[in-house]
Amino acid sequence: MFQFWVWRVTHSGGMKGATMQLSLEDRTILVTGGGSGIGKGVAEAVVAAGGHAMLVGRNADRLAAAAEEIGAGTGEGRVRYEPADVTDEDEVARVVDATTAWHGRLNGVVHCAGGSLTIGPITQVDSEGWRQTVDLNVNGTMYVLKHSAREMVRGGGGSFVGISSIASSNTHRWFASYGPSKAALDHLMMLAADELGASWVRVNGIRPGLIRTDMVAPILDSPEISADYASCTPLPRPGEVTDVANAALFLLSDAAQWITGQIINVDGGHGLRRGPDMSSMLAPVFGADALRGVVS
Numbered sequence: 001m002f003q004f005w006v007w008r009v010t011h012s013g014g015m016k017g018a019t020m021q022l023s024l025e026d027r028t029i030l031v032t033g034g035g036s037g038i039g040k041g042v043a044e045a046v047v048a049a050g051g052h053a054m055l056v057g058r059n060a061d062r063l064a065a066a067a068e069e070i071g072a073g074t075g076e077g078r079v080r081y082e083p084a085d086v087t088d089e090d091e092v093a094r095v096v097d098a099t100t101a102w103h104g105r106l107n108g109v110v111h112c113a114g115g116s117l118t119i120g121p122i123t124q125v126d127s128e129g130w131r132q133t134v135d136l137n138v139n140g141t142m143y144v145l146k147h148s149a150r151e152m153v154r155g156g157g158g159s160f161v162g163i164s165s166i167a168s169s170n171t172h173r174w175f176a177s178y179g180p181s182k183a184a185l186d187h188l189m190m191l192a193a194d195e196l197g198a199s200w201v202r203v204n205g206i207r208p209g210l211i212r213t214d215m216v217a218p219i220l221d222s223p224e225i226s227a228d229y230a231s232c233t234p235l236p237r238p239g240e241v242t243d244v245a246n247a248a249l250f251l252l253s254d255a256a257q258w259i260t261g262q263i264i265n266v267d268g269g270h271g272l273r274r275g276p277d278m279s280s281m282l283a284p285v286f287g288a289d290a291l292r293g294v295v296s
């Protein structure tokens with residue numbers, strides 16, 4: 001059983017833990033982007049809860065290393081991996097088929113694969129980077145949802161969890177392609193939940209805030225940007241991969257069996273305030289005038 005940690009503050013200001021137990025025993029879960037970061041953390045949680053995790057990603061070596069590490073843990077579930085690019089629909093169909101065949105049924109999906117191929121002022125956004133980002137975050141999500149939903153409907157139900165971003169709801173200046181494409185993911189989750197509820201397939205999304213991963217290390221290493229994030233976050237710490245994994249595990253489990261169509265922020269409350277100020281990182285690259293749209 002995976003131990004799902006819930007914290008409460010004592011009168012002395014310390015932290016005291018209590019546990020709630022969630023089980024995914026004998027359930028098969030497809031995890032895209034499973035070779036690192038949030039995807040790897042979700043897969044670890046699935047296996048620790050007794051579920052079987054199929055890791056999907058483009059880098060076979062990274063997937064193999066993640067699978068080896070997760071498999072060496074104490075979880076009762078098993079782990080496999082299948083290299084695939086989620087922007088290729090034929091490859092998505094192949095890995096969904098392989099995941100379903102593993103134990104005869106697909107019970108759930110946590111779709112973590114995503115990212116951004118361009119950053120900078122909207123007047124200078126790289127159009128090819130824009131197209132690739134939309135392809136990854138929007139088309140890739142649709143392909144994974146389309147093919148996995150078919151199997152979950154055939155199996156009598158299941159749970160799909162799409163990993164979005166706080167950038168979908170709070171503007172992140174100079175992240176021109178990322179936020180809009182994640183907003184499309186949010187809408188797709190709600191649309192699919194409305195359509196698939198009659199077949200007992202639940203569809204929800206998670207909007208992480210600043211989560212401590214290798215990808216955001218430059219942000220955490222920047223005194224100016226990390227301080228700005230702190231000023232925008234009511235709970236005064238960066239998020240951890242386990243924060244998102246806990247939420248995903250809950251949405252996969254029977255504890256969430258009457259929850260669908262929801263986009264849940266896991267962001268320390270950051271969504272209550274504003275997006276981050278990245279000007280200290282981007283002004284030296286593009287110039288201060290460019291950040292307000294000036295093109296020389």
